[in-house]
Amino acid sequence: MTFLGMPYAPRGVGHLRGAEPFPVAARSALADTQLRRNLGNATRTIRAKRAAVVAELPDWEELRAAGQAIKAHTLAHLDHYLTQLESQVSAHGGTVHWARDANEANRIVTGLVAETGAAEVVKVKSIATDEIGLNEALAAAGISAYETDLAELIVQLGHDRPSHILVPAIHRNRAEIREIFLREMPGVDPGLADTPAALTEAARLHLRRRFLSARVGVSGANFAIAETGTLCVVESEGNGRMCLTLPDTLITVMGIEKVIPSWRDLEVFLQLLPRSSTGERMNPYTSMWTGVTPGDGPQRFHLVLLDNGRTAALADPVGRQALYCIRCSACLNVCPVYERTGGHAYGSVYPGPIGAVLSPQLTGVEDNASLPYASSLCGACYDACPVRIDIPSLLVHLRARHVEEAARSRRVPGAEAVTMAAASWVMARPGRYAAAQRAGRAGRVLGRGGRIRGLPPPLSAWTAARDAPAPPAQTFREWWRREHGQRDT
Ligand code: SF4
Numbered sequence: 001m002t003f004l005g006m007p008y009a010p011r012g013v014g015h016l017r018g019a020e021p022f023p024v025a026a027r028s029a030l031a032d033t034q035l036r037r038n039l040g041n042a043t044r045t046i047r048a049k050r051a052a053v054v055a056e057l058p059d060w061e062e063l064r065a066a067g068q069a070i071k072a073h074t075l076a077h078l079d080h081y082l083t084q085l086e087s088q089v090s091a092h093g094g095t096v097h098w099a100r101d102a103n104e105a106n107r108i109v110t111g112l113v114a115e116t117g118a119a120e121v122v123k124v125k126s127i128a129t130d131e132i133g134l135n136e137a138l139a140a141a142g143i144s145a146y147e148t149d150l151a152e153l154i155v156q157l158g159h160d161r162p163s164h165i166l167v168p169a170i171h172r173n174r175a176e177i178r179e180i181f182l183r184e185m186p187g188v189d190p191g192l193a194d195t196p197a198a199l200t201e202a203a204r205l206h207l208r209r210r211f212l213s214a215r216v217g218v219s220g221a222n223f224a225i226a227e228t229g230t231l232c233v234v235e236s237e238g239n240g241r242m243c244l245t246l247p248d249t250l251i252t253v254m255g256i257e258k259v260i261p262s263w264r265d266l267e268v269f270l271q272l273l274p275r276s277s278t279g280e281r282m283n284p285y286t287s288m289w290t291g292v293t294p295g296d297g298p299q300r301f302h303l304v305l306l307d308n309g310r311t312a313a314l315a316d317p318v319g320r321q322a323l324y325c326i327r328c329s330a331c332l333n334v335c336p337v338y339e340r341t342g343g344h345a346y347g348s349v350y351p352g353p354i355g356a357v358l359s360p361q362l363t364g365v366e367d368n369a370s371l372p373y374a375s376s377l378c379g380a381c382y383d384a385c386p387v388r389i390d391i392p393s394l395l396v397h398l399r400a401r402h403v404e405e406a407a408r409s410r411r412v413p414g415a416e417a418v419t420m421a422a423a424s425w426v427m428a429r430p431g432r433y434a435a436a437q438r439a440g441r442a443g444r445v446l447g448r449g450g451r452i453r454g455l456p457p458p459l460s461a462w463t464a465a466r467d468a469p470a471p472p473a474q475t476f477r478e479w480w481r482r483e484h485g486q487r488d489t
Helices: 022-030 033-055 060-076 078-091 102-116 127-132 134-140 150-157 174-184 196-213 239-245 263-277 310-314 319-324 330-334 336-341 352-363 380-384 391-409 415-427 430-446 476-484
Strands: 095-099 120-123 144-147 216-219 223-225 230-235 249-255 285-290 300-306
Touching: 022 336, 033 263, 033 330, 033 336, 060 078, 060 263, 060 319, 078 095, 078 300, 095 102, 102 127, 102 134, 102 216, 102 249, 102 300, 120 196, 120 239, 127 134, 127 249, 127 300, 134 144, 144 150, 150 174, 150 196, 174 196, 196 239, 216 239, 223 263, 230 239, 230 263, 239 285, 310 319, 310 352, 319 352, 319 391, 330 336, 330 352, 330 380, 352 380, 352 391, 380 391, 391 415, 415 430
Parallel strands: 095 300, 120 144, 120 216, 216 249, 249 300
Antiparallel strands: 223 230, 230 285
């Protein structure tokens, strides 16, 4: 437990290797009409459910403020709460491991599974394990990892990648899921219908064998309560409860930002999270455990506390807000960019607005440089976030960091820097600004119906995806002089 505050340059696998930058990946996603239809239907439904249950609470804004305050306090005293968590888990028979980065976490988990002699593990849905690429690491060690959440199972059987935090297979419709099951699920009924009931029944039968034979379960955690060392997983399907209780050994991989001080704090988050994620007043299954209990549930419990770039994010007074995230996915469901491109375009296990601010910080801004630009800055994510993360301000902050880092690494200033320097020179004197406005009027010849559809390079990048307004016949200053008969200032 000595890595907090140490100089540290982690490189995890939060950014998917070989992934294209967002603008390139988004272009092909936008051309996929089936994907856009699936996403549009799914996000519209979740948005409506969320809005209805949030409207039931008169103190929703106070709850959001409380959630934000608890997260800010916890992160300001993270070393204290993590140490308290470690001693409580240890006192109740669990073992705590500290992982600086993805490689270390994978080594720890793989070693723990190997010690049990098991060749397979069952998994509860966990983005932390996706972030570190645990399934691949286990496979390299000859251990099969079986996802048991229905959407994760669809993704795994489809040799696909998750595209949403809460609904990883949101990009698939029922017909596509049926095809995947028929192709990949051994022993499935060839007459399988594509109704939700038939598909879930097929998954249930497929998974039951795994649950009953698994000796090791692997999970993430939604919260960890420092005062008692209690871990908490919320879910909807009951698969989590099976993985957390049936195997002899349970290994939980948890980002260090998931710790909260007390049970009173959990009360706030258990009101915020289900309403923001699935649009429910309470999630169907809330599993909590404290260490091990002789004769009841797993007899060996290991908690792997994962840094993987989180202390680097914590060191940024603005950027650390991204660590407040409780992974509800409300920001994805309201984001106009996510709704059109889907999650794969982000090239990161954390898609959508939270991915655009978290992934660049976990991997280093340059490794996910295009993500902070994947936003219209409309602010819908901020309004929806249950812990009031100011995502638009974070995006702007990360854009500035990217520009500064890029400028430092260049010998010759880039086109953007030259343009900004020229704009700064022009705007520094009213006379220069007025002359530039008059000169810009020449652009009217390019306009049709008040719009310019194509500008010459380098401005053509702007009009490649949108029209520009044609310059007006007179500038504001000229209008002012004409109307008021006096000089502008
Ligand atoms: S940033 Fe906020 S809205 Fe988005 S997933 Fe995290 S907690 Fe939810």
